[in-house]
Amino acid sequence: MKLKQISVFLENRKGRLAEALETLAQAKINIRTLSIADTSEFGILRLIVPDPDKAKKVLEKANFTVKENSVIAVMVDDRPGGLAASLRVLSDANINVEYLYAFVEKSGEKAVVILRTEDVDAGIKALKTAGIGLLKAEQVYKL
Amino acid sequence: MIWNKQAECMPAHELKSLQLERLRETVRLAGENVPHYKKQFADMKLKPSSITSLNDISKLPFTSKTDLRDGFPFGMFAVPQSDIVEIHTSSGTTGKPIVVGYTRSDIDLWGEVMARCLSMAGTTRDDIIQNGYGYGLFTGGLGVHYGAQKIGATVVPISAGNTKRQIEIMRDLGTTIITCTPSYALYLAESAEEEGLLPRKKIKLRAGCFGAEMWTEKMRDEIESRFKIMALNIYGLTELIGPGVANECEHKNGLHIFEDYFYPEVISPETLQTLPEGETGELVLTTLSRVGTPMIRFRTRDITSLHREPCKCGRTVVRMARITGRSDDMIKVRGVLIFPSQIERALLEIKDVEPQYQIVITRPHHLDELEVQVELSKKMFSDEIRHIEEFRRKIEDNIERTINLRVKVSLVEPKSLPRSEGKAKRVIDKREI
Incomplete structure (x- = not known):
């Protein structure tokens, strides 16, 4: 019943969220749903995608810090x-x-x-x- | 391994009489030929003959970086330019560069002291040295080069930068010894991990001499455990000769200064009085055999202490402690004096924090603010905001405990801070004063 979720650390910097989403788009990964938790300093992007392992791999390759939960x-x-x-x-x-x-x-x-x-x-x-x-x-x- | 037992393990009384003889010769050479010293000695009515013991060195004036700058370009030379076979300059980041000249005998001397340093890392003629210090006007590259050639080792003069190539060379040529700045060594470790060479695969690296910037024991641990090598601290400065003034032996308890060529003192940067051995202050160095640009009581601005207790390696020359700061690099924030290295130590005391950081000083409303940007390591990242916030506060608290000043810590993405290929730029001062 557990579902894998991908979390991405986002520095509060212009365009960083778009870069993360573009990385997934290029890998043809369709986001089922997402949420963003944010503080004034940084944010955490949480994603549900059909292929979490692949999403983690492509994001890490693009230098994002990623965790699976x-x-x-x-x-x-x-x-x-x-x-x-x-x-x-x-x-x-x-x-x-x-x-x-x-x-x-x-x-x-x-x-x-x-x-x-x-x-x-x-x-x-x-x-x-x-x-x-x-x-x-x-x-x-x-x- | 000891390159020159006679010089490095000399009995104290022999060393002292050799130093005195060479000091007098240096004072004579400088006083007769270097315009700067000629004038200074005349003003002070100082004669080389007034130096009758090593303690008399305190009668001699200090030399500062400004003196060298004022003599730009050849004003500090003690020989005609035609006797100079090589020139180096300091980076000139704080104004006009300073120029030092080497005669053929100076280059020999340089090769000798660098051979001693590299031998401390166990280098023999069978080794392949990947020299990642910059070749050119910077002394790092050629200094290591001359030492390696003296030993007869195989030098790969790759110079600084071009990380991808560094990793390929390390793997394909089977480099056994590496020389570069410690921050670059960590950057190389990162890349080697990405290329799959670490954890150790297909590399033969055994040891390295790292210097040209301030670093910490924690960084040493990091370099040693990631590469599985012995990492030694090397010290030197362009004004004296370049790298090769001092180096750690395998016991890593301070850097042995090659006292037959460089005479060390530690002074109080405030009173300028010489401090007893063991006390912490600013390092002052006098060259004892340099001919091209002899240097008398040069104020290095480096903060250290001298220690003469016997070392297990058998060398008798004095050891200097790892440099903990610069008397002129201190940052004054809200009136408090801070060394960047203090902040680094505070950071690294916290588990999972990697030594990639930057200090930014601003003055938004007539009040100094200090921000420390720290890269969030993979291990620090949690899916929950409060865990990351806890991490951040822990770093802030630890820095506050160390420097008695509340700073703001910002976590930034891994690999987002600029990596240096030479000296790491840790402090960015945006204050308009």
């Missing part, structure tokens, strides 16, 4: 309180959420969010036990 793709009801219900499950299980961001596409009637918990395995277990749907990597790439 595991995240969880969670299906939530597309209605008020849908996401809150999932987060409540984690909170009740005492699992911290590091960050989350949403997917543009839906999976059927469900909205999809990418979520990172401090302990990814514990997060998956808690969500599954509560009957919340999770997506496998292949399913995510097909959205």
